[in-house]
Each structure stands twice: as C-alpha cells, then as structure tokens.
Amino acid sequence: MKVVLLGATGKVGAPVREELLARGHDVTAVVRDATRLPAETAAFRHRPGDVFDDAFLTDALAGAQVVVCSVALRDAAQRGRIPVELIRGVARVSAAIGARLVALGGAGSLRTATGEDLVDTAGFPAAARPESLGFREALHGLIDDAPPELVWTVVSPPMSIEVDGPRTGSYRVADDTLITDDRGDSRISAADLAVAVVDEVESPRHPRRRFTVGY
Structure with missing residues (x-):
C-alpha cells in the first residue's frame, strides 16, 4: 500500500514508520529535517518540507492511498501552529x-x-x-465539516505514551472514553500505538470516527 507519513521522526511517527516498513508498505516520509531519517530505499522515500505549505503538501501527497498524519506541534519550529489548521489542510488534500x-x-x-x-x-x-x-477542535471539524468523499479516522492515544516500552502487539480499543488499566493508569508503548495505527491503515474499522487505544 502507498502510504504518506507526515511527521515520520517523532515519538509516535518514528515507530509508525518502522511498523509500516516492517509490514512491507511503500512509505514516503514527510518531515522538516530528513537528516533524522534512515537512508532511502526502493520502498522508502524522503520528502522534506513544510506541511503547512499547501503547494508542498499537494505535491507530497500525490499518489497516496493512505495519509497518516503524526505531526507533533511542540518543538520550537512548530510551536504556535494550530492543530486544526494542520488537519484541515491535510484533509482537504487527501479528499482531493x-x-x-x-x-x-x-x-x-x-x-x-x-x-x-x-x-x-x-x-x-x-x-x-x-x-x-x-x-x-480539529476532531470536531472532521466530524462536522469533512468533505463527504473523505474517509478519515482519528486515533487518540492514552495519557502516557511509553517511548521505550515493548512491542507486544496487544492493546484494547474504545470509541471516545479514556482507557485505563487495573491500576487506573492510562498508557501504551509507542510501539504498540504504532501497531494500532498500522492495523487501522491495513484494515479500516473506524471510518469517519475517532477511536482510542490503551492497555
């Protein structure tokens, strides 16, 4: 499957990138700094640029069957940017x-x-x-205003994403309610969050709605 991954070097984006490649998908990684990516291969390409630039985004997403958006807006280069602006732009191009x-x-x-x-x-x-x-706001915007031709899904993580946690391949799913374990903790490893994301890429079970995962 041809997948364009936005934010392919982040805490979640990097594990998603590795999960996609391990499962044999054709991946284009859209990032601001391609020096943080592994070397390109026949199935893995770099596209450095600004996801808030409409012309760049339109070109970078061309040919994609699935667009995975995992852009964090916490570092100095992205601070102050608005998630709803990002999701709206990606949704518009994906629909087109x-x-x-x-x-x-x-x-x-x-x-x-x-x-x-x-x-x-x-x-x-x-x-x-x-x-x-x-x-x-971005989630509500998709629910209320997404183009009818766009099949979208939002994956909400639990409260804690454990960067160095193991890949177990196991997780629980809910619609809109925070998942907690027997101790009241809301958590998942970044590797298992990536498993959940790529499972949805391969077998869409939540079209035009949000779901969440956790242990």
Whole structure:
C-alpha cells in the first residue's frame, strides 16, 4: 500500500514508520529535517518540507492511498501552529486525491469516568492544554465539516505514551472514553500505538470516527 507519513521522526511517527516498513508498505516520509531519517530505499522515500505549505503538501501527497498524519506541534519550529489548521489542510488534500486519512489526535478530547473531557479536568497539565484544545477542535471539524468523499479516522492515544516500552502487539480499543488499566493508569508503548495505527491503515474499522487505544 502507498502510504504518506507526515511527521515520520517523532515519538509516535518514528515507530509508525518502522511498523509500516516492517509490514512491507511503500512509505514516503514527510518531515522538516530528513537528516533524522534512515537512508532511502526502493520502498522508502524522503520528502522534506513544510506541511503547512499547501503547494508542498499537494505535491507530497500525490499518489497516496493512505495519509497518516503524526505531526507533533511542540518543538520550537512548530510551536504556535494550530492543530486544526494542520488537519484541515491535510484533509482537504487527501479528499482531493481520494486518499484515506488516519490522523493522530490528542488524549485531551477523551471522556473520563466523570463524563468530562480529559482536557477540562482540574489536573490536566497547563502546558499541554493549548495543543489538546486544538486537536479537539480539529476532531470536531472532521466530524462536522469533512468533505463527504473523505474517509478519515482519528486515533487518540492514552495519557502516557511509553517511548521505550515493548512491542507486544496487544492493546484494547474504545470509541471516545479514556482507557485505563487495573491500576487506573492510562498508557501504551509507542510501539504498540504504532501497531494500532498500522492495523487501522491495513484494515479500516473506524471510518469517519475517532477511536482510542490503551492497555
């Protein structure tokens, strides 16, 4: 399958990249800095550029069957950019070329046991709040305004993504409710989050809706 991966060097994007390649997909990695990527091969290409540039994005996504958007907006080069602006642009181009969109969203829009969204709870970290609110707006924008021809899915992670955690290939799935384990922890390894993302790429089970994963 021809997959264009936006944000292929991040905490989630890098494991998604490796999972896609391990399963034999044809991957184009769209990044700002291609020096952080492994060498190109026949099945793996680099496309350095700015995902907020419409002309670049249109060219980079050409030929994709699936677009995976895993762009983090936390570092100095991206700080202040708006998640809804990013998702809206990627959705528009994906719809125009007939590609499915699988986008990573934040955990902040997931419902807690109290019925509140996580981002609205008292203990939610203030530093993460702007990005989480932006991803919640982006999710609502897809639900309300996505082009009818676009098949999209948003994958919301749990509260904690364990960068060095093992790849077990096992995870639980929910729609809009934060998943916690027996100890009340909401977590998954980055490798298993990547498994869940690529499972959705290969076998779409959540068209035009959001789902979340966790242990």
